[in-house]
Amino acid sequence: xxxxxxxxxxxxxxxxxxxxxxxxxxxxKFVLPRVLSIYLSRMFMLKLKK
Amino acid sequence: MSAxxxxxxxxxxxxxxxxxxxxxxxxxxxxxxxxxxxxxTKVAQLEQQPTSIDFSxxxxxxxxxxxxxxxxxxxxxxxPINYDVSKQLKTIEAFETVAVKNAExxxxxxxxxxxxxxxxxxxxxxxxxxxxxxxxxxxxxxxEVDEKVKEFISKSRWDVPGYSEKFGSTVLM
Numbered sequence: 001x002x003x004x005x006x007x008x009x010x011x012x013x014x015x016x017x018x019x020x021x022x023x024x025x026x027x028x029k030f031v032l033p034r035v036l037s038i039y040l041s042r043m044f045m046l047k048l049k050k
Numbered sequence: 051m052s053a054x055x056x057x058x059x060x061x062x063x064x065x066x067x068x069x070x071x072x073x074x075x076x077x078x079x080x081x082x083x084x085x086x087x088x089x090x091t092k093v094a095q096l097e098q099q100p101t102s103i104d105f106s107x108x109x110x111x112x113x114x115x116x117x118x119x120x121x122x123x124x125x126x127x128x129x130p131i132n133y134d135v136s137k138q139l140k141t142i143e144a145f146e147t148v149a150v151k152n153a154e155x156x157x158x159x160x161x162x163x164x165x166x167x168x169x170x171x172x173x174x175x176x177x178x179x180x181x182x183x184x185x186x187x188x189x190x191x192x193x194e195v196d197e198k199v200k201e202f203i204s205k206s207r208w209d210v211p212g213y214s215e216k217f218g219s220t221v222l223m
Contacts, residue, residue, distance in 0.1 A: 034209050037199045039210040041188040044195050046216060 056088075 003012060062083045066076045105122045112118055178187065189196045202208070214220075 016157070033199060033203055035140050035143060036202055036208060036210070037189065039213050040195050040198050040202070041185045042217060043210055043213060044192060045183070 002008065063077055065071075066079060071079065071150060103122075103125065105118060108118045108121075202210075
């Protein structure tokens with residue numbers, strides 16, 4: 001697909017924004033909370049070890 | 051079997067040993083046994099003594115017949131008084147019910163503690179090694195961590211202060 005042909009700009013923008021939106025939702029709902037809980041658990045265990 | 055026979059067969063040393071009694075309970079039980087033994091010997095001694103008095107013998111021996119007659123009269127007119135011990139018995143019964151209640155309460159408490167201790171023992175025996183712990187185990191054991199996670203998310207904070215100093219930075223760019 002020729003990305004620089006103006007005819008396909010709208011199509012690319014649509015899929016690009018859609019993918020970004022899906023990634024943001026997935027990150028904020030699943031990935032980042034999981035990472036955060038790992039960080040906080042590690043800090044918690046560090047305090048327990050002391 | 052009558053109560054007397056049962057009481058005679060009681061071996062207090064065995065009871066203390068079987069129930070594992072210590073301290074004041076064992077001491078008071080032994081003191082009670084001693085009092086019981088003393089009372090028993092006294093009763094046996096008193097039972098052996100003669101209960102009838104030979105007044106003719108005293109009349110022949112003593113000059114003062116009047117005194118002997120007076121004593122004989124007093125003894126013949128003597129009637130044992132029956133004390134009403136129902137009140138004391140009631141008090142004892144009330145004490146017994148309270149004691150039994152206390153004992154039951156103690157027993158239930160001890161059994162509850164035993165259950166809790168058994169659980170703790172199970173926990174200790176089935177505990178995983180520190181290295182095998184996963185995040186889910188920690189979140190389950192310490193719900194405060196999970197609450198902290200939720201608090202961080204609600205504030206849109208994704209980094210933990212002090213983490214990178216301890217474990218190194220995970221930022222790629």
